[in-house]
Amino acid sequence: MFALRCFTVWRTVLRSSLRSTAAGGSVISSVTLLIGSAFAGVYRLWAMFCMPGLRVPFRLKVPFLPSTKEQTLNVIKLLEGRKGHLADLGSGDGRLAFAAPSMGFQCTGFEINSMLLACSRSKAWWRGVPHTDIHFVKQDFWKASFICINVAVFLAPAVMGVLEEKLLKKLPEDARVIVCRFPFPHWPHSCTAGSGLNQVWAYDVHTAREPSRTSSHQSYFPSISSMI
Incomplete structure (x- = not known):
């Protein structure tokens, strides 16, 4: 705008x-x-x-929106008790990625904007963060084939429907997706934290897949009334 x-x-x-x-x-x-x-x-x-690079289709372009401190704390709150790897899709200046190691996560930040990527890498170097804890890559996450059980997202409402379809196909059954400010349009959320601009939602992939399984099960077995 x-x-x-x-x-x-x-x-x-x-x-x-x-x-x-x-x-x-x-x-x-x-x-x-x-x-x-x-x-x-x-x-x-x-x-x-x-703005992201020219290689990203116009309908998938999302401007950089910095997350607030409260929003970052809410993301961490919804990831409590989980371990492993965290993928930050559109990591921006790396605010969430730098908070991830405090919770025991190894984080990979996907960012295609060269200026934001240089900013986050410079901050990691300045703070002496080990490469094994945080890794920023210049890659379009729309085309990336990542398998991760923890995903954090802060994008615009216009692309959330496309993103949930991609993640539903790619992520494992035990994965959890944390969405900031703009929720998924179709997935049922497991829990939420914060309010207003700082609200975040947690989505479990196995819960999101249940409606599709139910519909396919019902379509496979015809109803009794249709058989009479």
Whole structure:
């Protein structure tokens, strides 16, 4: 939304500049060109830090939204008692990934934005975090074939339906998915923590697969009324 507004303003300013230049208004055209260049610079800077790469389809592009401290604590709360590996899909600047080792997790952060990836890797190096505890990879998680029993997600509502289909096919039966702020549209959640912008939901894959199993079982065995 922010990018669209910047682009709209920049286009309007550019058109005004062209009209002013055609009318011979050199001072006005210089000012409008300066403003237009400023908006274009802001847009490019925002896109550089907050948007994924060009290889990601437009319908799956999600801008970077930093998680709050309370939100991160809620994610950790819903992962209590679980161990193993944690996959952070769209890890951003690595806020959740850096909290994972305190709970005994080994974390892999998937991030395709080069600037955010460099930021998270630099912080890991500066803090002296072992590579075995946190590993940031430049990879499009939409195409990645990962098998993990713990997954954390903070994406936009428009892609949650596509993501739940992918995870339902890829994740093992005992996997748990933690979703921040925007819940899955179809999966039944097991528990939740927080409220408002800091609310997170926990989904267990075996629970999410039960409705599909029930429907396939019912379709295989016809009802008694249909047989009479």
